[in-house]
Amino acid sequence: MQWNRLVAAAVLIVAGTGFALAAGTVPEPDGYRTEAYRAPTPATLKGAKVITTDEAVELWKSKDAVFVDVLPHDPKPAELPAGTIWKEKIREDIPGSIWLPNVGYGVINKETEAYFRKGLKSRLGDDVNKKVIFYCMENCWMSWNAAKRAVEWGYTSVIWFPLGTDGWTAAKQATQRNEPY
Template identity: 85%
Template structure:
């Protein structure tokens, strides 16, 4: 437990020294993240728990997911990775890369619309894991698309679990 809190304290101090880039993070997505995101609000674990308890935000998990390859040779064993995330979240994998194609952009927009409708003012919280640029990129993209209440939770499911909060198994949207 002390190791986990030390890790989170290190992440906070690293976030204070990582500058916010002007554009998207394009590589090394699992690395220390900045403590800011222009146009969005960075939230703590306690704030995230409060938002979840009062259901005042839509939670969006953007952890990448590798689907089963279509052309696996017969007899190949494929073990699907299990994703445990914050209950009630929509999982929109692979939308946090620095560059996304038109199909992924359409998927991302459709996923947001499925939960937010046309309400660009509704709170939407993006997360992934601790030190994951995927959620930073996804939140930045939402800000650029005109969403006005974008929240970013940089500790993701790691911070959530460390705070002894419940998780649930989820499937990609």
């Protein structure tokens, strides 16, 4: 019976992440995650600091960092037939965050890269040393990818908050409605 549970756990780990060093761990890849974005994430990100919810709350209270939400967003399609009902998804995130949707994909085009850089510059100016926190939701590779990209662009105080809004709301912290930048 014990053996069957161990085998089942190993199968779930391998199926969900592609590979695992041990139960409950996901290795940090060399490149970007390009599929299955809603899956367990690594505990680390080279070149960035990984924080807990308590640390995120402290940084938010101190106003010592810029918070960047990277949850994807699907805008209303321009070619919808007349009379089609479109219900915009509402995003509640960490107050004061800039929402830069769709910048956390593993591969981004030049337009998305320019949008991402412009969004960061709007809050950080030319200060590549200012603390910048990337988040999305728990088990979401979008924030990991976005933070990794910022590290590669030369930002020196990149922080990744892997629990994102899930951790934030679980800690009973306030959220506010946000719109894409």
